[in-house]
Amino acid sequence: MLQRVWSWIQNPVGKAGVRPGLVLLYVLAAGWIVAKISDYHVPHFGYTYLIGVGEEPPQGIDWASDRDVVVYRHFRSPGYDAQYYAQIAIDPGLQDPVLAKSIDNLPYRARRILLPWTAYLFGVGQPNWVLNVFALQNLVCWFLLGWLLLRWFPPTDLDRAMRWLGIMLSIGVLFSVFAALVDAPSLLLLALGLKWIETGHPWRATAVLAMGGLAKETNLLGAAGLAPANWKSARGWGMAILQGILVALPFVVWFAILRWRFGDTGGSLAGVRNFSLPFVAFAERWAELASAVVEGNVAWKYLGGGLATHISVTVQAAFLLCWWRWSSAAWRLTVPFAVLALVLGTAVWEGHPGASSRVLLPLLLGFNLLLPKGRRWWALLLLGNLTMFFGPVSLEPRTREIHTVLITNRAEVAEAALPQGELRVDFPRPWHRAESDGDRQWRWSEGDAAIEVFNPYDRPVEVEIRGQWSVHTDRLGQLKQGDTVLWQEHLTRAPTDWRVSGVVLPPGRSELWVTSDQAPAQSNPADPRKLSVRLLKFAVKGRVLD
Incomplete structure (x- = not known):
């Protein structure tokens, strides 16, 4: 045999x-x-x-x-x-x-x-x-x-x-x-x-x-x-x-x-x-x-x-x-x-x-x-x-999510407060689908766009949010929660690191808005899309408040 x-x-x-x-x-x-x-x-x-x-x-x-x-x-x-x-x-x-x-x-x-x-x-x-x-x-x-x-x-x-x-x-x-x-x-x-x-x-x-x-x-x-x-x-x-x-x-x-x-x-x-x-x-x-x-x-x-x-x-x-x-x-x-x-x-x-x-x-x-x-x-x-x-x-590579989420004290939260799912991040229109070059993943917005965060807990979550931004035409970018400007910086083609701490997300759905002071523009003749801001390495890390 x-x-x-x-x-x-x-x-x-x-x-x-x-x-x-x-x-x-x-x-x-x-x-x-x-x-x-x-x-x-x-x-x-x-x-x-x-x-x-x-x-x-x-x-x-x-x-x-x-x-x-x-x-x-x-x-x-x-x-x-x-x-x-x-x-x-x-x-x-x-x-x-x-x-x-x-x-x-x-x-x-x-x-x-x-x-x-x-x-x-x-x-x-x-x-x-x-x-x-x-x-x-x-x-x-x-x-x-x-x-x-x-x-x-x-x-x-x-x-x-x-x-x-x-x-x-x-x-x-x-x-x-x-x-x-x-x-x-x-x-x-x-x-x-x-x-x-x-x-x-x-x-x-x-x-x-x-x-x-x-x-x-x-x-x-x-x-x-x-x-x-x-x-x-x-x-x-x-x-x-x-x-x-x-x-x-x-x-x-x-x-x-x-x-x-x-x-x-x-x-x-x-x-x-x-x-x-x-x-x-x-x-x-x-x-x-x-x-x-x-x-x-x-x-x-x-x-x-x-x-x-x-x-x-x-x-x-x-x-x-x-x-x-x-x-x-x-x-x-x-x-x-x-x-x-x-x-x-x-x-x-x-x-x-x-x-x-x-x-x-x-x-x-x-x-x-x-x-x-x-x-x-x-x-x-x-x-x-x-x-x-x-x-x-x-072959197009499988698109991966550009974000990560970590709740550091989930094990300490009372059993009664634990939800069925985890804290969720969504990128609705006018965000485009995730893209990749093998090593990095990103999303482009085609204008001012919301990042939706759903907090499944019955109490607020305090988070630190960080990532990178870049653009193909220079512009002033902002990250806002309601009328509050959480972060603001002049953006260029080179990815810019940013970090915001102490953001409180109440139970349920919240919106963070990404805005800029310039209209979307076409990046190159081979891409018909009009783009505004690119988001990379988006991460949410936080703890459930007592």
Whole structure:
């Protein structure tokens, strides 16, 4: 037994010529993603940070409170797509009438029912468990995809390792994992279908591709991989057409059910901006990126990801359309996505890096499977996998609170006076969300702003408040409690330390106001916000008064 374990450690993929150094590279990538995901765990909220629930839902309905679930809310944000699928995961039978109001377009979102159902089943129907399962499904799929790709890209040489890393660390895959989207799981199902086509199990491939259509409708294009390797075979085409019908059948039936239940409420029109005439939006994207480079109105961290994505997609699509390999199942399965790239609309290309990095992940798979190996192909290999150099750095770090709170004599307070919670500090509008550069956290205000402090005790709390201020245009800053000026100083770009003692906070809610003598101003062309004062290292330390 020990000998088997040692053999597996030495050669985990069972391939001849495995190089330990490259195995370590794969392991480091896996370790990095686990460490990164763990960083998004928030006490009390679990991994629901990844779902991207906005504090300001576009539909104006507080669905989390309505369903009595614990979910992290992103400050001053409308949220992102996963928040809609997460709601469906709590009720995949679509029985709750509130869904039609809290989801932007229920018939459209509900087409992608597979991942909500798997989250519901593995979360055994318990809403808070379901949400955390939904948030982490992509991580599980990342590992399953990585293991499956070892079939084609074992760690035997640097060429294959680059292809494995190019997929696993691509912007599209990482964006899906860290935003709990459907794209990485959909790619896993396509890759699994391809494996079974190549190993002579077309009916297994048919089943998994049919499942893929319920994960994401564009996965149905992968049914082209079931076409016969000999395109002149009439019998092969007959079987392929039957299998293609079976691949589409679950989606068609589910679409009909949704149409019957919800009628034509916009689901059939959803995504009309996702398509355009061939080459139109594709070319417009090139023009948009060129303009952003010249004008410098987009931060390079984001613009770099957008450029890398469009360069890579262009290389991948051009290669697959020019490298005709009908006999290859990988080519047949992925070349429809090259055609899809040419007709995608503005909604898919816009943004940095844009949804195209996720929508066209099958292109990335096909490109890496089909590009010939050898040194003369390395330049093309790097261009086609350019996003792996931007994927890890494009991830936004989890925002942390900029403040700390310490009550020094809490243990001495009579049991009857102890509250259920702790002294709480909130930063409502017009404060912006917390930001970070890795070492520091801060918040900007866009004008005079209140810091709300809630004292849960039944008696006053005397506190010392300290922190740092800075501004991007010089101004006089003040910290006030009511009409009393607690602190005042001329502020500059350099952070200024400050400390105020003897501030008494009565039971309940209090406000401290941060004001300045100048109007908010734009800091730089790449940031459209008008900002006033930046707060760093805010700390509250005090004692409950007798």
